[in-house]
Amino acid sequence: MSEDGVLPEYLPPETFGKEHLMKNKLPLLAMILLLAAMFFNGTETRAQKSRHQSGNSMRTIVDLAGNKVILPPAKNLRRIVIIAPPLVSTFASLGIKARIVGAHKIAFDDANHELLDKVLPYWKEIPTNFIAGYTANTEALLNLHPDIIFVYGNFQKKGLQAIEIPVVDFFTMNHDNEFWSVAIEKLMKTIFQIKSSQNSVEKEWKKTHERIEPVLKNVMKKKPKGLMIMNNSAGKITVRGSESYGDDWLIKSGLINVAGHLKGEGKEVGMEQIYRWNPDIIYIFRGRPASDYLGNRIENQDWSLLKAYKEKAIYDCPRGMINWGAPSVDSPLMLQWMVSKNYKKGFHETKLPAIIKEYYQNLFNISLSHDLIQSILFPNGK
Amino acid sequence: MKLEVREGSFQYGSGKALFKNISFSIKEGEILTILGPNGVGKTTLLKCVTGMMPWKYGKTILDGTPLDTMKKTSIWQKISYIPQSHNVVFPYKVLEMVLMGRAPYINVFSMPSKKDIRMAEQTLETVGIAHLAGKPCSKISGGELQLVLIARALASEPLVLILDEPESHLDFRNQLTMFKLLQTLAEKKQLSCIINTHYPDHALRISHKTLMLAHGNQHLFGKTREVINEANIESFFKVNTKIVTIKQNGKDIKSIVALSHE
């Protein structure tokens, strides 16, 4: 480089002129376009061809988002990648032989690890680092050699459209915990061709309703006011508004969602708004534990003025197969737990350990110790 | 080639007229200087002459054809205009800069041909700066840059060359070099030149004709020798002067000496 920092004088740029670059560059561009067009129209990879040829053993299912997915027989679905965290719990409950070869980190971070050890002994070996946010690195995912991929919503499908591995979308528009937990179980049974209908989540929901309906029927006209905190970190509080799974929890367990006039999950609010709502009961999904609220230990947030604080009605969501605030195979338990908090007299919480024990016995065929049940119910200690 | 302005008037929007009913003409080989104090609208006048700004009334006529009926490219093949301020953002090489003067001959989607490059090189020779061809415009002096701009204007083979205060950033010697060049061009290439200037001295020295402007729509056009006299300078510039003549090698050199002003 010459002193003035521009080009050395002996380097006239003319050789890039018409004579050279124009002649060489434009055809290159044209070639790229042509190449693209060629692949777009003409090329069919061998995998596509072979799939077309062996078509008769293939079957078509419709996923929860309404897409048609072509699947091989269940015996050929040996390696599963699960990007949507709550699906891991349902998968584990069905006793499927297939192995999870990749999953979202949250599926394990948000679960009770002792429980995972019992249900999914190899969970620590499952790679999670190929997902950033909810986007998988396509090639890193292919490295796991999955036979099928489970996602929730289009945004989790980014980069997965082009690969010839079936992608099943478990997204539904209605935010109904019961509907979803039943629907995903049914869809997974279809995918893995499981015929037996005993010990299903659907049955557990029936039992749940038998237990809580008498309680909720006698509820006074004026229901208590509930709020579910989505997250509280770095001074930012988000709550679960209407049309969210959190809203469904509050309403189904016999409360009014004070944040119901906000639409959607994770709406940011300030303390003033929460004072105005003055909820009777607060559930904590993520972020600072309930003990920090009850000890009024959160910087710049005074929770002691609220009714829920005074009545010590601030609770962490339990963590079983996953955080119960999310819809999952544990959802029937979540609803019963909430009713036991909301209507203590009608549904005494001493009933819960037995219910939980029976539930895991039925669905996972495991026996939970008293300590494990307590660690599920109080994920941050008592 | 004859360039003529007939009863040209201009005003901004509906404001006061900047100038009214100006008429003048210039033939090949002639130099016309436009003289006037600051803010009188000399630059605007040049822009109106070239059609870059529209006359309010009147018109410019080039060899019998009104300018506003001609195609832009054919106007700019005949007229070259060198505006006053020119800061170079990108340090194009001198030859690249001069080559831009060929734009009126080059199709929108085309590049300069070998012939265009040869033309550009020739104009560099004409102006006498062929040795600068490969230098970036940011690395040459103000005087050299002015010569480059003249070369660029000449590259379009114009019949009329219009310069807006070409001496403004030049030192004493460079001013003389440039005026000498313009005189040569007018003589040898039979170019018509129109030059805006603040200095009656320069007008006196090089021009055949002079258009004097003053505030309040005053103007005066005629042969330089007749227009530039002590009385006119006083009335147009409000300066008391004396025109002196010095004999040097048998030639009369006239100069204007300022005596006083209010």
Added chain:
Amino acid sequence: MVNKNPIDGKHPIIRTVPLLLIVLPGIIFFISICLGRYEVCPKKVLSILTSGCLYPDINYSDIEEMVIINVRLPRVLLAMVVGSGLAVAGAAFQGLFGNPLVSPHILGVTSGAGFGAALGILISGHMGVVQFSAIAFGMTAVCLVYTISHFSNGSRLFVLVLSGIIVGALFTALISLVKLAADPDDKLPSIVFWLMGSLSGASYRDLILGASLILVGVIILLLLRWRMNILSLSEEEAQSLGINVQGLRLTVIATATLITASAVSLCGIIGWIGLIIPHVARMVVGPDHKNLLPACVPIGGFYLLLIDDMARAAMPMEIPLSILTALVGAPFFAYLLRKTGGGWK
């Protein structure tokens, strides 16, 4: 005089530069297509790319074929097209405004297109709608900047940059508004992810729809490249050189915006390329747009290709492009400034 004819003189060193600019991206292209989290050896890659014409005796699996043909190839091609497009558009904007500090980002085009695309995702999510909306709002943004900067009389550069900041801020706020209105379950993550910039969704459909628009834009700008020299002069000078300044300006703005907005709609907001690559190119071939624009094509393509290689292969997870272009671009730009004292002056 050493070099009598600086336009026609052919120094042996000079011939190698354009050759290098064509051969190098070719090599990078091949290296990139061999690179990735899923291991496929180069011989196999060649065999797959040529449908077995080269190395016919090497066997490759279906999954290897799919990785190369369906995952890597479209992504590598898209990276090259988008990189070239953004670099050429950046050079065009700099020439047009006669200002080497201008970039599509500073002029608010990316924010405008970003808002358009976010709105498109919110309303329909269909690729065509997203693209159209991105282009429309990209155009709106640059027109706003242009109008605002022409209303005021201050220094051209200063007013222009300020107008760009104003319009950029306006559209950034509108993007946040769209995020606020988006369904947090499905649309919001799509918008957020897409705003960070990524080529991970690259498909042949993207190449056909978006990249063809970029290519058309690049070709138009390449054809106009010599005129851009004149456009970069002051308005009066440009006018007096007999070109249709307004028409040409509008064409260049529209074309460069088309390229930028298409790039934004394909892979989100990727900053820096439009600012840095023209400078790098200027250092290699000089400021003449006749050479500058063609040089931007390989350099821009090559740069984004390298960046995207890092994004997809450096870690098991995808790294957003905007992070990498800034992390690599900012220090590099600082280095260039230090080394050359601004280079263009």
